Amino acid sequence: MSAGMSADTTSAPERTVPVRRWLLLTAVILVAVNLRGPIAAVSPVLLDLRDALGLSAGTASLLTSVPVLCFSIAAPAATLLAARTGPERAISIGLVGIAAGTLVRSADGALALLVGTVVIGVAITIGNVLVPVVIKRDFADRIGSVTGLYTAALAGGAALTAALTAPIADDAGWRLALASWGVLAVLALAAWLIALPARTRTVPQRATGRAASVWPHPIAWLLALFLGCQSTLYYAMTAWLPTILVDTAGTSSTIGGAAMSLFQLTGIATTLVIPPLATRLTGQRGLALLVAGLWLLSLSGLLTAPGGWPVWSVIAGLAQGAGISLAFTLVILRARRAESVAALSGITQGAGYALGASGPFLMGLLLDVTGGWTVPLLALLGTAVVLGAAGLAAGRGGVHVDARAS
Structure with missing residues (x-):
């Protein structure tokens, strides 16, 4: 009997560690669902919003551009908040902000x-910057697979809200349809708070020093350009794909x-494949060129044969999933320490999302000026070319922004 009790006593702690990691992983996934869903929910009801509030195309595009601009402006503040409170509590604050916004x-x-949109953008920024830090620190032995699950949850949350917002709006109106997604933030907060006590009891907080040391490194700015082009393409499509199809292919809202849901959902496939593959490769240049090629193919299709939108939506979905997961994986791979990941994440997202915020707005502006989609889509094709060039440079293996301090 004593032997059995001894066996139980020694095995309990061994079982506890995986349970805690599973709790944290579940919480990370639920947080990620909220980091794109509130933005993707707008485009299916954008025409209703414009009619109800009398908004021009350029003004309506701000509902997608403003959160992305917040990603840029608030990224340094998110890093500072984590240094003061720790990543776990900072992410909790972000989830409260998403629900409130x-x-x-x-x-x-x-x-x-507009105010709610700004609040959502600032709150999402906290998760954008700090969830990769948690992955680097707590899942160092599973960076590829956990980053894949994280980015898949980003795409899944966007697909969920894109698919269901319009049907809910048909029955309950666009205001209630948008408000209903606050439930997801509350659910994620509950899961995060359950995982938080175990995490803070077992792992000491680490200082977030050396943040300034990554600024001069060219890789930081190449990653910012890659993420910026990727974000420009993704958020431009997120804001305008349904309207493009209504105008050019004669589809209904x-x-x-x-189509928007298909665009978001198919991205899950590449978000699960790209990070594990990227971590196994010495360099990631080929993956960057693959991302650029998929964007070029899908955008060319929408421009020349919009009636084939199911095919183009799938290819664009594969492109956006591969692009965002490769960007986040490169941020983690190009720094050796968690504090350097936090600094690199803040810089990359601060500069990258500043560029990405222009996508929806410029698409709306070009639509207002030209009255058609040819020029806006050509602008996106040019952006995909720049993305490929930036990825080719940033994908060189063996480079770390904190190599000198290691």
């Missing part, structure tokens, strides 16, 4: 819509929303 955005009036 989602409710405010759905209140009456254009001002509430519901079909446009379905």
